[in-house]
Amino acid sequence: MDVEREHDMMWNPDKVWVEPDPGPRLAALRCNNLQQVVAQVRARGRTPRVCRYALRIDGHWPSNSLDAATALAVRNAWQVGGREQTFTDHQGTSSPELRTGWCLVRNQIRAGYADGVVVTTTGVISPRSDEYEAELHWFELRCAFVAVVAPTVQAGRL
Structure with a gap:
């Protein structure tokens, strides 16, 4: 089906094509990975460990986001x-990948000091869906998770 769509797009460049919203797919990817990782960690008799990450606006410490x-x-x-496991970057x-705080979160995951990260919204990681998806895959490959306080889609799921 995707191949047919690509061919149609190539042969009909004047036609308007509507791209599906990646939000629900990415939310499902994040939620499924979170549930799997948490279940695996708990099955080993351990409590999942998390970092907190937020963006500073105008240099102000993001107390509300971190709380x-x-x-x-x-x-x-x-x-x-x-x-020591609370990280921030300037908005x-x-x-x-270019942010110091986010790289430190990744280092905590890579070193095995944390199983996941908690952010307030997906936009804190990146407002671009392709960058956000790349980060979700990075976490998934390392058996780690991203948890979002205020998901933009599929309310009620972590």
Whole structure:
């Protein structure tokens, strides 16, 4: 079906093509991975450990965002790292891979000090769906998860 669509797009360049919203697909990917990782960690008799990540706006410390991340972790009985596992970046840096704080989150995951990260919204990771998806895949490959306090789609699921 996708191949047919590509051929149609190539042979009918004047036709208007509507792209599906990637939000629901990405939310499902994130939720499924989160549930799998948490179940695996708990099956090993461990409590999932999480980092908190937020963006600073105009240099202000994101207390509310970090408190909301902590509250979500506590509700789910996850272990919240202290100040040493709380990371922030200035709002405005585009690619997550170029942000110091986000790279430190990845280092915590890579080193095995955390099983996931909690953010307030998906846009904190990246407002671009392709970058956000790449980050979800990065976490999935490392058996780690991304949890979102205020998901933009599929309300009621983590």
